Amino acid sequence: MRKLSQRTEAVVSLRALERNVLGVRKRIGRDVEIMAVLKGDGYGHGEKGIYSTFKKCGIERYAVAVWEEGASLRNAGCTEPILLLGDTCDGQLENIIKYNLTPAIFSEDTAQKLNTLAKWSGAVVPVHIKIDTGMSRIGFADTDESLKIIKRINNLSNIKITGAFTHFSRADEPDGKSATAQFERYLSFVERIENEGIELACKHVANSPAILLRPETQLNAVRAGDVLFGLCPIDENEWENTEFEQVMSWYTYVVMVKEVPKGTEVGYGGTFVCGRNTKIATIPVGFADGYSRKLSNKGKVRINGYEAPIIGRICMDQFMVDVTDIPGVKRGDAVSLIDDKLSVLWMADLLDCNVDEIVCSISKRVPRIYEY
Numbered sequence: 369m370r371k372l373s374q375r376t377e378a379v380v381s382l383r384a385l386e387r388n389v390l391g392v393r394k395r396i397g398r399d400v401e402i403m404a405v406l407k408g409d410g411y412g413h414g415e416k417g418i419y420s421t422f423k424k425c426g427i428e429r430y431a432v433a434v435w436e437e438g439a440s441l442r443n444a445g446c447t448e449p450i451l452l453l454g455d456t457c458d459g460q461l462e463n464i465i466k467y468n469l470t471p472a473i474f475s476e477d478t479a480q481k482l483n484t485l486a487k488w489s490g491a492v493v494p495v496h497i498k499i500d501t502g503m504s505r506i507g508f509a510d511t512d513e514s515l516k517i518i519k520r521i522n523n524l525s526n527i528k529i530t531g532a533f534t535h536f537s538r539a540d541e542p543d544g545k546s547a548t549a550q551f552e553r554y555l556s557f558v559e560r561i562e563n564e565g566i567e568l569a570c571k572h573v574a575n576s577p578a579i580l581l582r583p584e585t586q587l588n589a590v591r592a593g594d595v596l597f598g599l600c601p602i603d604e605n606e607w608e609n610t611e612f613e614q615v616m617s618w619y620t621y622v623v624m625v626k627e628v629p630k631g632t633e634v635g636y637g638g639t640f641v642c643g644r645n646t647k648i649a650t651i652p653v654g655f656a657d658g659y660s661r662k663l664s665n666k667g668k669v670r671i672n673g674y675e676a677p678i679i680g681r682i683c684m685d686q687f688m689v690d691v692t693d694i695p696g697v698k699r700g701d702a703v704s705l706i707d708d709k710l711s712v713l714w715m716a717d718l719l720d721c722n723v724d725e726i727v728c729s730i731s732k733r734v735p736r737i738y739e740y
Contacts, residue, residue: 369672369702376620376653376705378730380413382421382740384598384613389425391611392592395579400586403572405593406441407433407453412727413597413616414736416444429570431591435460438469451496451531455506465489470530472498474507479521486526496531496570497521497561501553502546503537510557515564522566531570532558533591540577540602547578551585576601580610599723600713607713614713616727618706618734622671623686624650625697634688635680640665642679647692649676651703654685658730659705662719663687670704671697 370379392402404427406415415432419441422430431451432438438450452471456464461482464471473479473495486493497518500507508514522529534554538546554573562568572589574582579590580602594601598614601607627647634640634648651669655661664681669689676689691697704710706726716723 369704370619372619372621372702374735376618376657377735377737378412379617379619379737379739380417381613381615381617382418382738384615385418385421385596386425388596388598388612388615389422389427392579392590392595395583396586396590399588401428401570401589403427403429403431403451403589403591404596405431405453405575405591407431407437407593408724408728409437409440411593411597411599411724412730414738415441417736417738419444419446429589435463435467435469439463439467442467449494461485462489465491465493470494470496472496472506472533473521473527473529474498474500476517476521479524479527483524483527492526492528494528494530495521496533497529497568499532499534499554499557501534501550501557503535503550505535507534510553515557515560518561518566519564522564529566529568531572531589532561532568533572536573536575536578536585539575539582539585542581542603544582547582547585551582580606594724597727598712599727601723604713604717614708614711616706616712617704617708618730620651620653620703620705622649622691622697622699622701622703623652624699625691626650635664636683637681639681640679644692646679646690647697648679648688649691649697649701651687651689652685653705653734654683654687656684656731657734659687660715660719660726660729663715667715667718668710670707670710671701675710 404422409415410418429449431453433454435456450469452469462485498507536547570589571587574585574590576594578585595612598612630642630644632642653659661682667678668675674694676691679690680688712723712726715726
């Protein structure tokens, strides 16, 4: 088991990250670029801590959700193109120019305001057109009116359209009917845009599940998110047959061990009552660290190679486990919250949630430790 020098730590394996990048490379064409999606602070892994590994692996492009994440990447030394997948409010549009970011454009009004700011700054801002082909989130509809708007945007003096993309809503489904329909709508509308003389140098639609299941959607770039971090984006049985590895593990330690008699209530509300004389270990992590309160009375941890069930409600900063059947547990023993056996996927299944929720919920007060 791991030896800790602090209360808790989320360990990021840079070696596994490298191997996952290679796994993506194996699945795409030689001329297809990888756009590493690092939204949510690199899916909770810490974009500043992982950028140098991606740089070493030759990642050509990056995507984030908001300009603050783009600025953080720039401050980490990133020189590659960074696409903003989400919106930037009007009062912060100047940060797109300041940090040389590429916004997703789905509004003529935003494009005009950005163009005005770019004129004042003497800059030409690259943008990607976002097309809504069925997600019903953000993006231009594939209509005649949208085409007219895109043409007007293309004529703005300080805006340069350099790409176009859409987002699959159901690319993980085995039959692929929904993804195929979206892809065909995208290709048809892109053809219409290009027929107007608008050059789209970067075309991208394939997200993590499409990288694995829909090779025909690669175009000249793919957006890799979950797969880079070994987070399952497809059917679990199919995922088990891939080479992708979970990148993050999470550890803490035992702070106290006590024995209590049968009938003792444990934790807030007394939701667990000991059915036998019980040895309890207290763990110094809670929901303020991002360890879900929904794991109360149903989750488990690993101590000294054994599984220990959680008993009672998880508190803000601590929780308790039953170690009656684990020999020799003492203060300072390492505790695995997430590892290769208690995986992110296992926890997501237990909580009936998305794997991304697990890693993105681990709070900033849990240090990220980067190891090769």
